[in-house]
Amino acid sequence: MRPKLKMPSKKWVTRKESGNNHSEMNQRLNKRKVKDNVASVSARGILIFVNFLALLIFCGIFWKALPILSLVSLPELLFSSSWHPMKNEFGLFPFIIGTMAVTLLAMIISLPVCMLTSIYLSEYAKRRFREVSRFAIDILAGIPSVVYGLCGVLVIVPLVEFMGELIGVQTTGYSLLAGGIVLAVMVIPFIVSISMEVLRMVPEPYRESALALGATRWETVKYVVLKKARSGLIAATVLGFARAFGETMAVLMVVGNVAQIPTSLFDAAYPLPALIANNYGEVMSIPLYDAALMSAAFILMLVVTLFSLTAHYALLKVGKTIA
Amino acid sequence: MSKIKIKKLSVSYGNHQVLNEVSLDIPERQIIAVIGPSGCGKTTLLKSMNRLLDLNEDVAVSGDIAIDGENIYRPDIDVNALRKRVGFLPQRPYPLPMSIFDNVAFGPKIHGLDVSSLSVVSNKEREGKGNKGTQRLVEHYLRLAGLWEEVKDRLNAPAAKLSIGQQQRLALARVLSIEPEIILADEPTSALDPISAKLVETQFKILKENYTIIFVTHILRQARRLADYIIFLYMGDLIEHGPAVRFFGEPCDEKTKAYISGEIS
Numbered sequence: 001m002r003p004k005l006k007m008p009s010k011k012w013v014t015r016k017e018s019g020n021n022h023s024e025m026n027q028r029l030n031k032r033k034v035k036d037n038v039a040s041v042s043a044r045g046i047l048i049f050v051n052f053l054a055l056l057i058f059c060g061i062f063w064k065a066l067p068i069l070s071l072v073s074l075p076e077l078l079f080s081s082s083w084h085p086m087k088n089e090f091g092l093f094p095f096i097i098g099t100m101a102v103t104l105l106a107m108i109i110s111l112p113v114c115m116l117t118s119i120y121l122s123e124y125a126k127r128r129f130r131e132v133s134r135f136a137i138d139i140l141a142g143i144p145s146v147v148y149g150l151c152g153v154l155v156i157v158p159l160v161e162f163m164g165e166l167i168g169v170q171t172t173g174y175s176l177l178a179g180g181i182v183l184a185v186m187v188i189p190f191i192v193s194i195s196m197e198v199l200r201m202v203p204e205p206y207r208e209s210a211l212a213l214g215a216t217r218w219e220t221v222k223y224v225v226l227k228k229a230r231s232g233l234i235a236a237t238v239l240g241f242a243r244a245f246g247e248t249m250a251v252l253m254v255v256g257n258v259a260q261i262p263t264s265l266f267d268a269a270y271p272l273p274a275l276i277a278n279n280y281g282e283v284m285s286i287p288l289y290d291a292a293l294m295s296a297a298f299i300l301m302l303v304v305t306l307f308s309l310t311a312h313y314a315l316l317k318v319g320k321t322i323a
Numbered sequence: 324m325s326k327i328k329i330k331k332l333s334v335s336y337g338n339h340q341v342l343n344e345v346s347l348d349i350p351e352r353q354i355i356a357v358i359g360p361s362g363c364g365k366t367t368l369l370k371s372m373n374r375l376l377d378l379n380e381d382v383a384v385s386g387d388i389a390i391d392g393e394n395i396y397r398p399d400i401d402v403n404a405l406r407k408r409v410g411f412l413p414q415r416p417y418p419l420p421m422s423i424f425d426n427v428a429f430g431p432k433i434h435g436l437d438v439s440s441l442s443v444v445s446n447k448e449r450e451g452k453g454n455k456g457t458q459r460l461v462e463h464y465l466r467l468a469g470l471w472e473e474v475k476d477r478l479n480a481p482a483a484k485l486s487i488g489q490q491q492r493l494a495l496a497r498v499l500s501i502e503p504e505i506i507l508a509d510e511p512t513s514a515l516d517p518i519s520a521k522l523v524e525t526q527f528k529i530l531k532e533n534y535t536i537i538f539v540t541h542i543l544r545q546a547r548r549l550a551d552y553i554i555f556l557y558m559g560d561l562i563e564h565g566p567a568v569r570f571f572g573e574p575c576d577e578k579t580k581a582y583i584s585g586e587i588s
Contacts, residue, residue: 127380204378205417209494212375212411213430213501214403223429227420 061301065294077295083259090292094261096299098176098269101262102251103244105180110188111237117188118195123207123221134193141189149253152182157254164266171266172256179255179269183244191240198232198318199225235314242307246300248273272296326351326505326535327372332386334367336379341367344386345561347554354527355537356550356567360587363556365539366414369507372537373409374402390505407434410503412538414510416490418482419497423474426482426493427461430501460500468496469526488519495526506530508538512545524549543583547571555579557587 072090080091121130161173202225210220256268276293283289325348334342342364349355357365370376372388388395395405419426465471470492482493498506512520527536527549540546553570555562563579574580581587
């Protein structure tokens with residue numbers, strides 16, 4: 001049986017019947033308008049608040065970080081290697097280098113994997129396989145950072161220690177290399193899913209044009225698809241960078257956390273996020289320690305934000321130019 | 324002489340049957356028009372001849388297509404080599420993301436065509452250093468496609484900067500550059516302005532001296548203007564085919580008569 005159509009309200013019917021209930025209709029209309037206004041104003045208010053939140057965090061951190069500059073100059077803060085909070089020496093250089101080294105290493109490891117994976121999924125794989133892989137990649141992306149850290153401690157760290165032994169380097173395994181590997185695994189699903197989207201954005205007829213000339217799949221990828229998708233792939237990579245740069249937990253668990261400038265892959269490093277996470281609880285007793293950590297946080301945020309903005313800008317442009 | 328022999332070709336996408344046991348012979352060095360209402364399988368027939376249909380995952384093809392006696396659906400056929408013999412001009416030009424020059428040079432480059440051995444390259448250039456030969460080749464095919472005069476001063480500009488009519492002639496030059504024997508064209512003028520369309524048609528008439536050109540069109544007048552031979556498809560069935568004069572002059576089938584007179588479209 002077909003369900004009966006519900007009338008909006010009984011009033012409606014009676015109004016129609018009586019025929020001259022203008023004031024009632026106006027009243028109803030007003031009520032609806034008020035509700036509409038409430039909804040739009042409150043939604044807008046919340047949105048503005050959320051947008052402000054980003055600014056607020058920036059300003060808050062900046063404000064909290066400012067006192068450190070009264071003690072040490074900006075160049076000293078950024079480029080001095082001595083980190084002795086007890087003696088009021090706050091050089092962030094080892095941490096900045098640590099962050100960059102781990103990030104860079106992760107990108108070097110993950111980029112070939114990411115590009116080949118996304119090219120295969122987008123250009124070679126059958127639809128079915130693509131769907132299944134996409135699902136698997138989503139699962140990878142959703143694994144909590146701390147679980148990656150655990151896997152790193154249980155598998156990667158001993159592996160690195162073993163590798164060190166093989167080539168005759170003294171190492172505990174907690175090292176730059178372990179951090180880089182764990183971080184690489186973490187950013188892979190992220191970069192792959194964006195890269196794949198970008199590659200799928202290249203319209204099919206471009207591939208057809210090249211294939212119809214007798215090009216092989218790989219020639220089509222190399223000369224046509226990658227060229228079309230280049231800026232999008234760069235954006236995906238930069239977003240991956242931003243991700244890796246700020247990742248804390250997993251890296252902290254395997255990287256060793258020694259405030260030094262690492263000179264080999266098997267040395268321990270100490271990235272900025274790990275510095276903040278490890279020390280923020282105990283800063284109360286030392287003046288300016290708090291401000292120093294805040295300045296580290298500020299640097300971190302600034303870099304990640306810059307990365308993200310560039311990448312998003314590039315991705316926006318890709319949408320326009322790719323077709 | 325027939326260039327292409329199609330035997331009981333059936334094509335379906337999933338559950339949707341697009342071509343129904345089509346059998347016909349296609350003559351050499353003529354302009355052949357495939358006509359019929361939209362959705363009747365014209366493009367599918369065209370794309371079956373260089374196996375561009377393979378790109379679609381859901382497609383199922385049965386039957387034979389033989390070009391010069393060689394079945395192109397044999398499993399061991401080299402598809403890339405086949406596509407070099409059977410060029411394809413798409414409905415809308417999608418210039419490769421490179422310069423005008425490279426668009427034309429791309430085909431010869433990937434097929435490793437020995438530039439210096441081509442007849443269009445003179446002896447003098449063959450001895451010269453660098454890619455003089457390639458330059459001559461690009462010029463040759465751009466001329467053949469009727470585009471050279473318009474682009475000769477900006478060969479290094481991105482191909483995407485050209486107008487759509489110019490892009491389509493560039494696509495034609497690109498097809499010609501791989502020296503195919505057969506050119507398949509899928510409504511090659513439908514996206515073009517009348518003047519560019521005319522230019523492409525003119526090139527076709529010149530090219531049929533050396534190439535077998537099979538083109539899809541839904542414009543009956545264009546088929547009349549250009550074609551020597553007509554293939555009429557209706558709902559996936561081959562209704563009638565034959566020389567254009569006979570086809571338009573004394574059509575046999577009722578459906579053909581109805582289509583020609585505009586009763587079905």
